[in-house]
Amino acid sequence: NAGVTQTPKFRILKIGQSMTLQCTQDMNHNYMYWYRQDPGMGLKLIYYSVGAGITDKGEVPNGYNVSRSTTEDFPLRLELAAPSQTSVYFCASSNALLNYGYTFGSGTRLTVV
Amino acid sequence: DAKTTQPNSMESNEEEPVHLPCNHSTISGTDYIHWYRQLPSQGPEYVIHGLTSNVNNRMASLAIAEDRKSSTLILHRATLRDAAVYYCILRDAQGGSEKLVFGKGTKLTVNP
Numbered sequence: 001n002a003g004v005t006q007t008p009k010f011r012i013l014k015i016g017q018s019m020t021l022q023c024t025q026d027m028n029h030n031y032m033y034w035y036r037q038d039p040g041m042g043l044k045l046i047y048y049s050v051g052a053g054i055t056d057k058g059e060v061p062n063g064y065n066v067s068r069s070t071t072e073d074f075p076l077r078l079e080l081a082a083p084s085q086t087s088v089y090f091c092a093s094s095n096a097l098l099n100y101g102y103t104f105g106s107g108t109r110l111t112v113v
Numbered sequence: 114d115a116k117t118t119q120p121n122s123m124e125s126n127e128e129e130p131v132h133l134p135c136n137h138s139t140i141s142g143t144d145y146i147h148w149y150r151q152l153p154s155q156g157p158e159y160v161i162h163g164l165t166s167n168v169n170n171r172m173a174s175l176a177i178a179e180d181r182k183s184s185t186l187i188l189h190r191a192t193l194r195d196a197a198v199y200y201c202i203l204r205d206a207q208g209g210s211e212k213l214v215f216g217k218g219t220k221l222t223v224n225p
Contacts, residue, residue, distance in 0.1 A: 090157070101159030102213060104157045106155065
């Protein structure tokens with residue numbers, strides 16, 4: 001199993017540009033999440049989804065959008081990139097059963113200049 | 114979301130046991146205690162979780178206080194590869210909050 005796959009691994013954006021961070025999981029997990037991690041800090045939840053067609057805001061949703069059209073995919077969209085969005089972005093997924101942990105992707109390092 | 118409190122940093126020597134504490138005095142009866150770790154430049158990795166009883170797996174042991182207001186992650190023999198930030202997180206089992214809220218965690222340094 002590939003687990004949680006994130007693309008791209010690195011990206012440099014100019015202020016005002018847009019991009020989509022891709023996240024795919026092959027474990028048939030219902031729940032998926034997007035976190036960001038600023039240097040030296042813990043992870044902050046951006047958006048999450050409990051199933052296809054259902055999304056909800058986390059702690060820091062401003063400047064981002066998500067969609068969940070399939071169980072496998074949970075893309076994160078940045079519409080107008082700002083320097084404050086320079087961060088490492090992690091996607092995660094989990095089973096609906098609480099006896100399992102979350103599986104995280106390897107991250108996307110984004111720099112906005 | 115219920116909060117957890119962890120020391121900012123801890124040090125250990127290689128081959129010695131490590132006890133990483135976590136306080137969660139406002140834990141509810143349906144909260145699971147989860148531990149994750151994050152190695153440098155990697156995503157978080159699930160370590161272990163429990164509800165009331167102590168738990169063991171190949172990576173670590175989790176000791177949960179009888180009143181559930183604190184827990185301890187035990188690495189039985191620390192290796193250099195265990196140097197990471199360790200996060201203690203509460204996960205609500207009652208379907209209200211299906212998300213993990215991360216604190217700053219404990220940075221573990223392992224000395225050779």
